[in-house]
Amino acid sequence: MxxxxxxxxxxxxxxxxxxxxxxxxxxxxxxxxxxxxxxxxxxxxxxxxxxxxxxxxxxxxxxxxxxxxxxxxxxxxxxxxxxxxxxxxxxxxxxxxxxxxxxxxxxxxxxxxxxxxxxxxxxxxxxxxxxxxxxxxxxxxxxxxxxxxxxxxxxxxxxxxxxxxxxxxxxxxxxxxxxxxxxxxxxxxxxxxxxxxxxxxxxxxxxxxxxxxxxxxxxxxxxxxxxxxTTVGGQDEVWMVETNIDDMPGEHFGYLLEKMLDAGALDGYITPVQMKKSRPGILISIIVDDVHLSKVEKIMFEQSTTFGIRKYKASRKKLDRKLVDVETEFGTIKVKIGMLNGSIKNITPEHEDCRKIADINALPLKLVYNAAINAAQSINDRNI
Known part of the structure; x- marks a missing residue:
């Protein structure tokens, strides 16, 4: 079938x-x-x-x-x-x-x-x-x-x-x-x-x-x-999934965040917080879409010590994004172009491309990154 x-x-x-x-x-x-x-x-x-x-x-x-x-x-x-x-x-x-x-x-x-x-x-x-x-x-x-x-x-x-x-x-x-x-x-x-x-x-x-x-x-x-x-007008809605934890080894938080991202989370971050009874703790915040929500929730309960999570819908407004290849003296690097109403607002080299070229050529990462930024200056609203 x-x-x-x-x-x-x-x-x-x-x-x-x-x-x-x-x-x-x-x-x-x-x-x-x-x-x-x-x-x-x-x-x-x-x-x-x-x-x-x-x-x-x-x-x-x-x-x-x-x-x-x-x-x-x-x-x-x-x-x-x-x-x-x-x-x-x-x-x-x-x-x-x-x-x-x-x-x-x-x-x-x-x-x-x-x-x-x-x-x-x-x-x-x-x-x-x-x-x-x-x-x-x-x-x-x-x-x-x-x-x-x-x-x-x-x-x-x-x-x-x-x-x-x-x-x-x-x-x-x-x-x-x-x-x-x-x-x-x-x-x-x-x-x-x-x-x-x-x-x-x-x-x-x-x-x-x-x-x-x-x-x-x-x-x-x-x-x-x-x-x-598709999204309409660069806007959509995502889920914010959060929990506070004060009883988990510090090394486990990075592992937990990796698992969330592997499961389809759009982003995630960890924030130190002061909890009740003056206990130091960690706030885990995960951004995820409807499609991957249930999987992220499951991982949160399986891989952390939490007894409960909070979740709520949040509206997003995003720049339209496009990946473009630019030629540098070190090779081809992808850069991410962010556009609003057809006008370029941000240009960011792809980290993995820059890192790979830096490792292969034994170059400082910042040198490769800057070369990509310089090459990307020739990109304009009309030729993208």
């Missing part, structure tokens, strides 16, 4: 097949076609094992090492390989937890079958080809009942699916179908961020990926919306 939705949104089936041939697997075929689900048109993507390979595939028990070797030996791009293997690693970890074994000892069965390799690697290929930078997914709906697996009848959602969805917003339903599979859960939770509300975007493309069956209660479709994030 993931691949179907992306093909429906404009990804080329021909390009998909060309990229999949790089896996050097030739015992399957793919096709896609338009179908109706609850009177809504979507694309059904199919993977079919060739007749002369069905018996062989049925008895194969691929491990994480086997699947990783197939992907690593291919001529796919490095980033496609990396993301695909990460998804399989998360699947292996989930299966290992369920079956009380090690990830490297997991035999994937259904997940390791050709169609699942194609589903996972194909989805990653499509995301990269469409230049999707960030993936957000809504609360996950699960069905009820039982599904037949290699080990027998399993409850819906399957145990591996439940394990993969830990820490995410899950909505149970009375629908007697498997609405979310382990493969689908692994793709979303590995590559995406679970949100209650998707960010403001300029909507460009929409696609519907169709499931196998008609479901009476809901359209059996996965909808994807592709667009560019």
């Amino acid at each position: 993931v691949i179907g939705s992306l093909i429906d949104a404009g990804f080329s089936q021909k390009k998909l097949n060309e990229e999949l041939t790089k896996l050097s697997l030739d015992n399957y075929e793919t096709d896609s076609k338009k179908v109706l689900r609850s009177a809504i048109t979507g694309t059904k993507f199919n993977v079919t094992i060739k007749e002369d390979s069905k018996n062989d595939e049925h008895h194969k028990r691929r491990t994480l090492k086997d699947v990783s070797e197939i992907i690593n030996k291919s001529s796919l791009s490095k980033s496609v390989k990396s993301d695909s293997i990460r998804i399989f690693e998360n699947l292996a970890n989930a299966e290992a937890k369920v079956h009380d074994t090690l990830p490297e000892d997991v035999h994937f069965h259904e997940v390791g079958a050709i169609d699942s390799i194609v589903d996972i690697v194909g989805a990653v290929i499509a995301f990269h080809d469409l230049k999707i930078e960030n993936i957000y997914f809504s609360p996950i709906r699960t069905g009820t009942g039982f599904v037949k697996c290699h080990h027998g009848q399993f409850p819906i959602p399957a145990p591996a699916t439940v394990e993969l969805l830990k820490g995410h917003h899950v909505i149970g339903t009375n629908i007697q179908h498997e609405l979310t599979t382990p493969t689908g859960a692994a793709i979303l939770t590995t590559l995406g961020v679970n949100v209650e509300k998707y960010p403001d975007i300029s909507l460009l493309q929409i696609g519907y990926g169709a499931g196998n069956h008609e479901i009476a209660e809901v359209p059996n479709l996965l909808r994807v919306m592709i667009g560019e994030t």
